[in-house]
Amino acid sequence: MSPRFLLTGDPLDERAVAAQLESDGAGAVVTFVGRVRAHSRGRDVTKLEYEAYPEMAEKVFAQIADEIRARGGIIDVAIHHRVGTLGVGEVSVVIAVSAAHRSPAFDACHYAIDRLKQIAPIWKKEHSPDGAVWVEDRP
Amino acid sequence: MLRTARGQVLARRTSNRMRVTVRLFAAHREAAGTSTYIAELPAGATVSDAYVSVCGSYPAIARSAASAAFALNRAHVRGDELLNEGDEIAILPPVAGG
Numbered sequence: 286m287s288p289r290f291l292l293t294g295d296p297l298d299e300r301a302v303a304a305q306l307e308s309d310g311a312g313a314v315v316t317f318v319g320r321v322r323a324h325s326r327g328r329d330v331t332k333l334e335y336e337a338y339p340e341m342a343e344k345v346f347a348q349i350a351d352e353i354r355a356r357g358g359i360i361d362v363a364i365h366h367r368v369g370t371l372g373v374g375e376v377s378v379v380i381a382v383s384a385a386h387r388s389p390a391f392d393a394c395h396y397a398i399d400r401l402k403q404i405a406p407i408w409k410k411e412h413s414p415d416g417a418v419w420v421e422d423r424p
Numbered sequence: 425m426l427r428t429a430r431g432q433v434l435a436r437r438t439s440n441r442m443r444v445t446v447r448l449f450a451a452h453r454e455a456a457g458t459s460t461y462i463a464e465l466p467a468g469a470t471v472s473d474a475y476v477s478v479c480g481s482y483p484a485i486a487r488s489a490a491s492a493a494f495a496l497n498r499a500h501v502r503g504d505e506l507l508n509e510g511d512e513i514a515i516l517p518p519v520a521g522g
Contacts, residue, residue, distance in 0.1 A: 319522050335521075336449060336450055336453075337521075338447065338449060338495070338498075338514055338516070340498055341495055341498040341499075341514065344498055344499070366521060366522075377522065378521070378522050398522060401521050401522055402519070402520070402521055402522045403519070404500070404519070405519060405521040405522075406449070406495065406514070406516055406519060406521075407519055407520065407521030407522075408449060408450035408451075408517065408519060408520050408521075409520045409521070410450070419450050419451040419517070419520070420520040421517070421518040421520065
């Protein structure tokens with residue numbers, strides 16, 4: 286069984302992340318899958334290079350899950366994020382949330398990805414034919 | 425007696441100074457050319473003091489990003505947090521996960 290919170294250099298499997306949240310009480314499992322886009326801010330993207338503070342990132346994922354549980358109505362949360370060099374179309378992040386009903390699951394999944402972009406110690410360098418830049422725009 | 429006196433001086437110096445590890449990431453890491461920096465600071469120093477020390481050794485860090493956040497022993501903190509011997513500080517440029 287894969288861990289709830291994971292930072293890894295290996296490709297992510299969104300189905301496996303969601304499957305670990307299946308339980309008899311979970312009437313809804315909402316999954317968010319983040320993928321590398323071919324275009325960003327008017328530039329062609331050839332690849333993204335993700336870097337993290339690994340010892341802290343998984344702690345922050347767990348903190349985000351705690352925040353979600355405190356909001357209520359949620360059974361379980363899993364957050365997996367990839368690091369290293371990713372090509373266009375590759376999956377960079379998978380977030381899955383289970384709940385008895387769909388509405389809190391959708392809300393919590395939305396909250397989790399927004400919060401991850403806000404506080405997780407992860408950075409990305411965007412490579413394009415013009416060169417490479419560290420992305421610093423606020424979500 | 426000389427040895428004793430020297431020993432006392434050394435002990436005093438040790439207690440008044442501390443060493444902390446500073447972790448650098450992304451644009452900061454590239455600007456400094458290293459991912460880890462050992463800062464020697466006086467007792468009572470803060471996270472901001474460690475940041476100033478790193479910028480003194482690697483001025484490119486101060487130029488490389490307008491704003492930075494800090495973590496102390498893997499938890500977000502403000503710059504006025506006090507440091508202890510052996511602490512791990514991270515200087516976090518604006519994040520961009522997801």
